Amino acid sequence: xxxxxxxxxxxxxxxxxxxxxxxxxxxxxxxxxxxxxxxxxxxxxxxxxxxxxxxxxxxxxxxxxxxxxxxxxxxxxxxxxxxxxxxxxxxxxxxxxxxxxxxxxxxxxxxxxxxxxx
Amino acid sequence: xxxxxxxxxxxxxxxxxxxxxxxxxxxxxxxxxxxxxxxxxxxxxxxxxxxxxxxxxxxxxxxxxxxxxxxxxxxxxxxxxxxxxxxxxxxxxxxxxxxxxxxxxxxxxxxxxxxxxxxxxxxxxxxxxxxxxxxxxxxxxxxxxxxxxxxxxxxxxxxxxxxxxxxxxxxxxxxxxxxxxxxxxxxxxxxxxxxxxxxxxxxxxxxxxxxxxxxxxxxxxxxxxxxxxxxxxxxxxxxxxxxxxxxxxxxxxxxxxxxxxxxxxxxxxxxxxxxxxxxxxxxxxxxxxxxxxxxxxxxxxxxxxxxxxxxxxxxxxxxxxxxxxxxxxxxxxxxxxxxxxxxxxxxxxxxxxxxxxxxxxxxxxxxxxxxxxxxxxxxxxxxxxxxxxxxxxxxxx
Amino acid sequence: xxxxxxxxxxxxxxxxxxxxxxxxxxxxxxxxxxxxxxxxxxxxxxxxxxxxxxxxxxxxxxxxxxxxxxxxxxxxxxxxxxxxxxxxxxxxxxxxxxxxxxxxxxxxxxxxxxxxxxxxxxxxxxxxxxxxxxxxxxxxxxxxxxxxxxxxxxxxxxxxxxxxxxxxxxxxxxxxxxxxxxxxxxxxxxxxxxxxxxxxxxxxxxxxxxxxxxxxxxxxxxxxxxxxxxxxxxxxxxxxxxxxx
Numbered sequence: 001x002x003x004x005x006x007x008x009x010x011x012x013x014x015x016x017x018x019x020x021x022x023x024x025x026x027x028x029x030x031x032x033x034x035x036x037x038x039x040x041x042x043x044x045x046x047x048x049x050x051x052x053x054x055x056x057x058x059x060x061x062x063x064x065x066x067x068x069x070x071x072x073x074x075x076x077x078x079x080x081x082x083x084x085x086x087x088x089x090x091x092x093x094x095x096x097x098x099x100x101x102x103x104x105x106x107x108x109x110x111x112x113x114x115x116x117x118x
Numbered sequence: 119x120x121x122x123x124x125x126x127x128x129x130x131x132x133x134x135x136x137x138x139x140x141x142x143x144x145x146x147x148x149x150x151x152x153x154x155x156x157x158x159x160x161x162x163x164x165x166x167x168x169x170x171x172x173x174x175x176x177x178x179x180x181x182x183x184x185x186x187x188x189x190x191x192x193x194x195x196x197x198x199x200x201x202x203x204x205x206x207x208x209x210x211x212x213x214x215x216x217x218x219x220x221x222x223x224x225x226x227x228x229x230x231x232x233x234x235x236x237x238x239x240x241x242x243x244x245x246x247x248x249x250x251x252x253x254x255x256x257x258x259x260x261x262x263x264x265x266x267x268x269x270x271x272x273x274x275x276x277x278x279x280x281x282x283x284x285x286x287x288x289x290x291x292x293x294x295x296x297x298x299x300x301x302x303x304x305x306x307x308x309x310x311x312x313x314x315x316x317x318x319x320x321x322x323x324x325x326x327x328x329x330x331x332x333x334x335x336x337x338x339x340x341x342x343x344x345x346x347x348x349x350x351x352x353x354x355x356x357x358x359x360x361x362x363x364x365x366x367x368x369x370x371x372x373x374x375x376x377x378x379x380x381x382x383x384x385x386x387x388x389x390x391x392x393x394x395x396x397x398x399x400x401x402x403x404x405x406x407x408x409x410x411x412x413x414x415x416x417x418x419x420x421x422x423x424x425x426x427x428x429x430x431x432x433x434x435x436x437x438x439x440x441x442x443x444x445x446x447x448x449x450x451x452x453x454x455x456x457x458x459x460x461x462x463x464x465x466x467x468x469x470x471x472x473x474x475x476x477x478x479x480x481x482x483x484x485x486x487x488x489x490x491x492x493x494x495x496x497x498x499x500x501x502x503x504x505x506x507x508x509x510x511x512x513x514x515x
Numbered sequence: 516x517x518x519x520x521x522x523x524x525x526x527x528x529x530x531x532x533x534x535x536x537x538x539x540x541x542x543x544x545x546x547x548x549x550x551x552x553x554x555x556x557x558x559x560x561x562x563x564x565x566x567x568x569x570x571x572x573x574x575x576x577x578x579x580x581x582x583x584x585x586x587x588x589x590x591x592x593x594x595x596x597x598x599x600x601x602x603x604x605x606x607x608x609x610x611x612x613x614x615x616x617x618x619x620x621x622x623x624x625x626x627x628x629x630x631x632x633x634x635x636x637x638x639x640x641x642x643x644x645x646x647x648x649x650x651x652x653x654x655x656x657x658x659x660x661x662x663x664x665x666x667x668x669x670x671x672x673x674x675x676x677x678x679x680x681x682x683x684x685x686x687x688x689x690x691x692x693x694x695x696x697x698x699x700x701x702x703x704x705x706x707x708x709x710x711x712x713x714x715x716x717x718x719x720x721x722x723x724x725x726x727x728x729x730x731x732x733x734x735x736x737x738x739x740x741x742x743x744x745x746x747x748x749x750x751x752x753x754x755x756x757x758x759x760x
Contacts, residue, residue, distance in 0.1 A: 243634050
């Protein structure tokens with residue numbers, strides 16, 4: 001009986017996990033391009049679709065631009081979305097244990113800083 | 119499974135498996151190292167972009183396709199002596215194909231993107247065609263093995279055998295076309311390459327088969343029937359001559375074109391390591407010496423034929439090195455009629471020094487092929503060829 | 516990029532119109548075609564074909580400005596070893612029969628029939644509608660087949676991790692890259708960095724423009740002087756042509 005209750009208890013933990021979310025430095029904050037709940041679930045799909053439009057068709061200025069995400073969400077302290085588990089992208093991705101491929105190639109820094117470096 | 123193994127045999131088997139796993143693990147570690155640090159840790163550079171791993175991989179892939187010839191001679195062309203060898207040939211084909219493809223995929227700049235390769239298909243690319251061709255071969259050979267080993271399916275051996283034979287010819291043609299389509303490179307861009315690769319596959323496939331078969335016979339205390347040895351060694355000799363012929367045709371034709379002369383002189387005479395590997399490694403030790411061992415009267419004995427097969431394999435590595443690496447170190451002719459120089463190697467012979475991780479990856483691929491073979495041979499006891507010779511034809515002829 | 520280059524389009528057009536008047540007198544030529552910046556949200560179109568005309572008689576052998584500008588613009592460190600990336604390089608030429616020497620910048624030729632596009636297994640190497648040949652790094656698996664296929668040695672493989680990513684020009688370890696004709700600048704209506712740098716250095720050896728536009732300087736010039744393409748025998752129809760070769 002005790003074992004059964006213990007197992008039930010352990011199985012319930014994922015439900016509790018939903019109530020925990022990493023504390024993030026969201027950079028500029030304010031209105032995101034879409035509803036945060038939608039973005040949390042679907043941002044990868046939006047980015048994947050738009051990147052083909054931008055790179056292959058040359059359509060610029062789309063809503064889900066990665067550079068725009070970075071520019072807005074980079075920490076105001078170090079202008080980066082990566083760095084520690086409070087930074088915008090790294091925090092959730094570390095928590096969810098999903099490695100984002102983006103920053104192998106894309107800059108994780110806000111453009112202002114990147115331009116000045118040139 | 120009818121075979122029972124003695125304890126010492128089992129111990130020896132597990133030791134071999136452990137050895138194979140070790141080499142394979144080291145190979146994987148080397149690949150991981152290359153992926154983590156980037157290809158800067160290899161000897162490859164902006165001029166030589168395909169290095170040692172490609173030499174190993176292309177050997178394995180070409181031999182994997184060629185070894186099916188042995189099976190085809192039995193299943194497709196009806197020669198009884200070869201029918202018993204078909205299952206081992208099928209097993210070897212799967213093993214070497216797996217090893218070669220593993221090396222190729224691990225040498226990619228982004229091996230984590232193999233799924234991308236599988237889901238984005240450019241129909242004009244031979245590399246893209248290789249994906250369905252190689253997977254198709256795995257599937258067809260597995261089907262073929264099933265037809266051979268499952269008594270109720272034996273009726274399907276010939277049709278599936280024909281499918282396998284046809285498929286592998288297309289596949290090896292594709293391997294040759296990888297290079298044949300490179301119009302800008304003086305070493306490649308030639309229509310003789312697909313047939314050359316095809317005949318090379320016959321040669322290397324048979325050489326590998328013979329070495330493995332001899333090892334299996336020795337392990338089981340059997341000797342190969344002299345009539346079958348005679349047939350197989352002669353066939354190897356013919357294939358070696360065939361390969362020499364196509365290689366000669368390729369070089370002789372090239373030499374005739376004034377614009378190709380500098381390249382040919384580099385490969386055949388002035389290029390230092392490359393002529394040495396070509397004439398010494400491939401022509402002498404890899405072709406002429408084996409031919410002597412095979413055809414000189416008094417020399418056609420089993421150990422000489424195994425030696426000849428091993429030399430053919432070593433010679434093939436030398437040839438592939440000259441072909442793949444030598445073809446890249448020679449500069450592109452972008453400005454005919456001009457001497458050029460730049461800080462990007464224009465007009466210069468590039469240098470390439472294979473690095474340890476590259477060799478380890480290559481050997482890791484061989485180890486994967488080795489592991490699949492010995493485990494397969496252990497598990498499926500019908501892989502040991504049974505000698506049946508057409509005695510009637512022998513006595514009449 | 517220095518401030519004087521960072522014009523917005525209105526200023527650029529105003530200054531350019533003033534320049535036309537002046538240049539009409541000078542025997543030289545207009546260097547920038549009026550590269551019309553494409554509106555946001557609009558796709559590249561095959562009505563346009565971007566190309567360059569390189570005048571080797573104007574190219575200075577000792578000058579490296581185009582290479583420096585490209586490396587700064589696109590975030591690749593200037594090359595020091597055989598594993599380093601080079602999107603553009605200076606080539607010194609000496610004609611074997613005459614001994615005549617010249618020099619030129621060498622980059623991706625942006626062919627109309629690119630062999631690199633034909634051989635790429637994942638279609639990462641592709642030709643955009645307006646003629647610019649690019650590598651889609653999202654799809655590149657780093658097989659280097661395009662590098663084997665390119666007749667011009669235009670492509671480079673990134674052998675090591677990239678530090679300090681450029682926000683305009685993403686690039687990463689394990690993928691292949693080459694001159695993008697500064698596609699991020701062209702889309703905004705600017706000329707490639709090498710073109711600008713060459714003009715600034717006073718050599719004006721590189722002319723950039725729309726090969727399909729009958730009013731563009733490049734269109735008119737390639738019809739008035741003898742030009743040649745590299746390895747024209749291969750039938751690739753490159754977008755880059757040369758004077759003086």
